[in-house]
Amino acid sequence: MVDAARQPLIEVKTYTEVEKVEGFVGNFKVTLREKSKYVRADRCNGCGDCAKVCPIEIPNYFEMNLAPRKAIYIPMSQSVPLIYTVDLDACIHCYKCVEACGALQAIDFSMQDKIVEEDIGAIVVATGFSHFDPTPMEEYGYNHYPNVITAMEMERLNNSAGPTSGRLIRPSDGKVPQKLAFINCVGSRDKRFNPGCSNFCCMYSIKNAVLLKQMNRNVDISIYYIDIRTPSKGYEEFYDRARSMGIHFIQGRPAMITEDPQTHNLFIQSEDIALGRVVEHEYDMVMLNQAAIPQPDQEKMSSVLNVARSPGGWYMEYHPKLRPLDSPTDGIFFAGACQGPKDIPASVAQGSAAASRASRVLHSDSWQIEPTVAVVWSDRCVSAQGKPCGICERSCPYGAIDYQQGRAAEVITAKCHGCGGCVAECPHDAITQLHYTDAQILAQIRTLLAEEPHKKILAFRCHWCSYGGADLAGTSHFEYTSNERGLKVMCSARMDTDFIYEAYRLGAGAVLYSGCHPQDCHYITGQVVGAKRAKRLETIFERMKMTPGRFRVEWISAAEGDKYARVLNEMQATLDAMPEEELLAEIDCLRPEMEKRLGRLGTIPGVGPALDYTQGIIEAMLSTEVAVK
Amino acid sequence: MNNTTFAEEVKALPGGESLEMCYSCGTCTSQCMVQLKQEPEYNPRRLLRLVMMEMRAEAYANPTTWLCSACDLCYPACPQQIHISGVITAVKQIASQNGIKTPLATSVVNQQTCVACGLCVEVCPYDAISLQVVKVPYRGAVSVAVVESSLCMACGLCGAACRSNSIGIPEEYSDLDVVEDIWSWLQPEGTSL
Numbered sequence: 001m002v003d004a005a006r007q008p009l010i011e012v013k014t015y016t017e018v019e020k021v022e023g024f025v026g027n028f029k030v031t032l033r034e035k036s037k038y039v040r041a042d043r044c045n046g047c048g049d050c051a052k053v054c055p056i057e058i059p060n061y062f063e064m065n066l067a068p069r070k071a072i073y074i075p076m077s078q079s080v081p082l083i084y085t086v087d088l089d090a091c092i093h094c095y096k097c098v099e100a101c102g103a104l105q106a107i108d109f110s111m112q113d114k115i116v117e118e119d120i121g122a123i124v125v126a127t128g129f130s131h132f133d134p135t136p137m138e139e140y141g142y143n144h145y146p147n148v149i150t151a152m153e154m155e156r157l158n159n160s161a162g163p164t165s166g167r168l169i170r171p172s173d174g175k176v177p178q179k180l181a182f183i184n185c186v187g188s189r190d191k192r193f194n195p196g197c198s199n200f201c202c203m204y205s206i207k208n209a210v211l212l213k214q215m216n217r218n219v220d221i222s223i224y225y226i227d228i229r230t231p232s233k234g235y236e237e238f239y240d241r242a243r244s245m246g247i248h249f250i251q252g253r254p255a256m257i258t259e260d261p262q263t264h265n266l267f268i269q270s271e272d273i274a275l276g277r278v279v280e281h282e283y284d285m286v287m288l289n290q291a292a293i294p295q296p297d298q299e300k301m302s303s304v305l306n307v308a309r310s311p312g313g314w315y316m317e318y319h320p321k322l323r324p325l326d327s328p329t330d331g332i333f334f335a336g337a338c339q340g341p342k343d344i345p346a347s348v349a350q351g352s353a354a355a356s357r358a359s360r361v362l363h364s365d366s367w368q369i370e371p372t373v374a375v376v377w378s379d380r381c382v383s384a385q386g387k388p389c390g391i392c393e394r395s396c397p398y399g400a401i402d403y404q405q406g407r408a409a410e411v412i413t414a415k416c417h418g419c420g421g422c423v424a425e426c427p428h429d430a431i432t433q434l435h436y437t438d439a440q441i442l443a444q445i446r447t448l449l450a451e452e453p454h455k456k457i458l459a460f461r462c463h464w465c466s467y468g469g470a471d472l473a474g475t476s477h478f479e480y481t482s483n484e485r486g487l488k489v490m491c492s493a494r495m496d497t498d499f500i501y502e503a504y505r506l507g508a509g510a511v512l513y514s515g516c517h518p519q520d521c522h523y524i525t526g527q528v529v530g531a532k533r534a535k536r537l538e539t540i541f542e543r544m545k546m547t548p549g550r551f552r553v554e555w556i557s558a559a560e561g562d563k564y565a566r567v568l569n570e571m572q573a574t575l576d577a578m579p580e581e582e583l584l585a586e587i588d589c590l591r592p593e594m595e596k597r598l599g600r601l602g603t604i605p606g607v608g609p610a611l612d613y614t615q616g617i618i619e620a621m622l623s624t625e626v627a628v629k
Numbered sequence: 630m631n632n633t634t635f636a637e638e639v640k641a642l643p644g645g646e647s648l649e650m651c652y653s654c655g656t657c658t659s660q661c662m663v664q665l666k667q668e669p670e671y672n673p674r675r676l677l678r679l680v681m682m683e684m685r686a687e688a689y690a691n692p693t694t695w696l697c698s699a700c701d702l703c704y705p706a707c708p709q710q711i712h713i714s715g716v717i718t719a720v721k722q723i724a725s726q727n728g729i730k731t732p733l734a735t736s737v738v739n740q741q742t743c744v745a746c747g748l749c750v751e752v753c754p755y756d757a758i759s760l761q762v763v764k765v766p767y768r769g770a771v772s773v774a775v776v777e778s779s780l781c782m783a784c785g786l787c788g789a790a791c792r793s794n795s796i797g798i799p800e801e802y803s804d805l806d807v808v809e810d811i812w813s814w815l816q817p818e819g820t821s822l
């Protein structure tokens with residue numbers, strides 16, 4: 001950080017909070033709150049006279065509360081800028097520090113937080129991770145037995161700049177421990193707390209063990225583990241070195257730690273898997289390698305940045321394999337553990353890569369986006385006529401729609417990713433999606449259902465998942481019904497109710513409404529919009545007394561080719577189970593209902609001519625076929 | 630049960646579903662009171678492994694199958710949230726269906742004196758006792774308590790609840806044995822009953 005602060009082109013703003021992020025790639029407007037330090041940066045020279053006279057002592061969070069600090073303090077020795085800060089929550093306003101500062105007059109209690117707005121081209125989010133607090137795991141007695149400490153506390157005790165100047169001592173009596181244990185996977189790989197693996201703790205505990213062993217050969221160290229994971233270059237060799245130094249590795253997750261109340265020594269009870277026997281060992285001190293968890297304010301930041309979070313709470317990348325450091329919003333990138341637990345080499349690699357991705361934005365005059373963006377017909381938008389609406393704005397996962405009552409909604413093209421959710425949601429058909437217009441899709445539906453529609457199954461698939469699933473079903477040679485007719489849109493959010501009604505009006509036998517699983521959606525929450533609509537349709541068709549199974553909603557990932565084939569075969573079985581006359585009668589019976597719901601269809605720009613044109617092609621096609629026969 | 634594997638059979642039974650989630654960390658074994666106080670060979674982790682690896686005969690012969698009292702000390706400690714006693718019960722059920730008898734001394738009913746009051750049925754924590762009409766010598770077809778030995782865990786609650794002393798665990802756990810034990814503990818050292 002000190003190095004970065006010295007670079008003329010890097011401005012480091014510490015003690016500053018991001019309050020608001022507006023705009024889009026290349027044109028972000030970021031509102032920052034520069035918190036007041038009550039010490040003027042231009043006058044403070046970091047001499048520390050103020051801290052010497054401060055009468056307040058409170059726990060120092062940087063030292064994991066193992067050492068005290070004053071109410072006027074420097075957070076850590078490498079702080080940038082190296083000036084003092086007043087902790088107003090602890091300060092008693094005795095103003096001894098002001099006296100000590102004297103003629104420098106650096107301390108100024110009248111300072112206020114400053115709100116700054118900055119024009120930003122690209123944003124790299126590198127907010128890191130936090131640690132799991134093992135207090136809820138009562139079996140390990142953290143906070144209850146003084147000699148059970150966390151790995152971060154051990155890190156401070158073992159640090160030459162730390163509270164004990166690098167001497168590892170027992171908190172209970174200050175003695176140097178001779179027999180130590182590390183416990184891995186505390187709160188991680190544990191479905192009660194964090195199901196995921198924290199990635200770096202295996203190496204981290206080995207590193208700490210080796211460091212301690214190097215300082216004192218006689219110290220006895222055991223590492224309790226479930227699996228040791230050393231997948232990167234040189235890691236396994238390091239593990240070998242640790243074993244050759246005489247560090248004991250005990251496979252088996254400890255079930256319980258108990259304490260001798262006189263000596264405060266600890267007993268770890270665990271199964272030694274290699275021995276197949278339950279063993280109990282006595283230790284002077286136990287270190288818990290706790291899980292890495294997302295920062296506590298990661299949820300708040302995700303709404304400020306408008307980026308989604310993965311199930312574990314980490315920021316969600318655009319694509320786990322192909323775009324691991326892009327956020328779903330263009331111009332915002334992730335670096336390091338905020339996207340998932342990472343060790344130092346991986347974080348550095350991701351940080352460098354994110355910086356180069358960001359510089360691509362800064363050095364471009366224009367920015368390429370997907371061509372399938374949404375466009376508003378301002379004359380059809382009811383907001384222009386002064387009526388309240390805003391449905392499009394609510395359905396957009398990217399905040400790309402600028403809606404204000406009184407004027408037509410506008411799509412911020414640079415922010416639009418082309419899911420088509422707003423297009424399908426708009427009750428006035430005032431939005432269209434380029435390359436997936438209503439006219440184009442309706443023409444496709446008409447063509448697919450030109451012949452014997454009651455025998456056909458019309459399958460709506462989203463581009464990213466269920467289309468991939470259908471593709472996989474084909475390439476894997478899974479057999480499924482040949483009566484399926486597939487139609488692709490970008491997202492299940494684009495599957496307009498009109499399309500489904502039109503399919504049934506034309507006499508489709510069955511309709512499949514398929515898309516990604518909610519956590520896989522490529523448009524953050526596009527699937528949620530689609531799923532809500534599908535639920536609504538299901539209720540409507542149930543009320544119409546449509547045979548169950550003729551309308552089906554399924555979430556199929558690109559890896560679920562077998563599911564795609566199975567679902568279609570089940571739908572075919574539903575149709576086969578119905579006598580043909582009965583099916584035709586049901587279609588005829590429901591047609592007026594469908595027509596009633598499709599009243600506005602003809603007024604959508606472009607639909608009329610497109611359907612006339614399609615009708616011509618269909619007729620020509622059918623007649624040639626007859627001629628060939 | 631011709632084509633299904635042992636693991637599939639266990640998973641099909643209620644309680645056995647999460648069998649394959651086990652990653653062999655050993656927390657259950659080191660928590661277990663049966664292992665600690667009674668049977669060093671007792672090891673739930675290893676039983677789950679035997680099931681996964683299709684080692685049917687070994688699983689049936691393993692003391693873990695028969696000794697689990699379903700106290701569920703291990704359940705809240707399991708990081709994979711496997712209901713271990715549920716899996717063990719499933720294994721036991723399959724073993725019983727295949728005609729394997731429990732090696733434990735289970736509850737026995739004295740059909741001559743049982744009056745079918747149903748107290749034992751009520752107190753049994755394992756639902757091992759039911760009232761059935763059985764042909765009893767000298768009494769004819771009468772309703773008496775019947776113990777399903779594969780479910781009985783030999784806890785002795787039924788014996789303690791019975792008013793007519795008609796049910797209980799035989800051998801060293803009869804009422805008289807327990808009373809003698811208590812009596813001997815209460816005496817000054819060196820004397821006997």
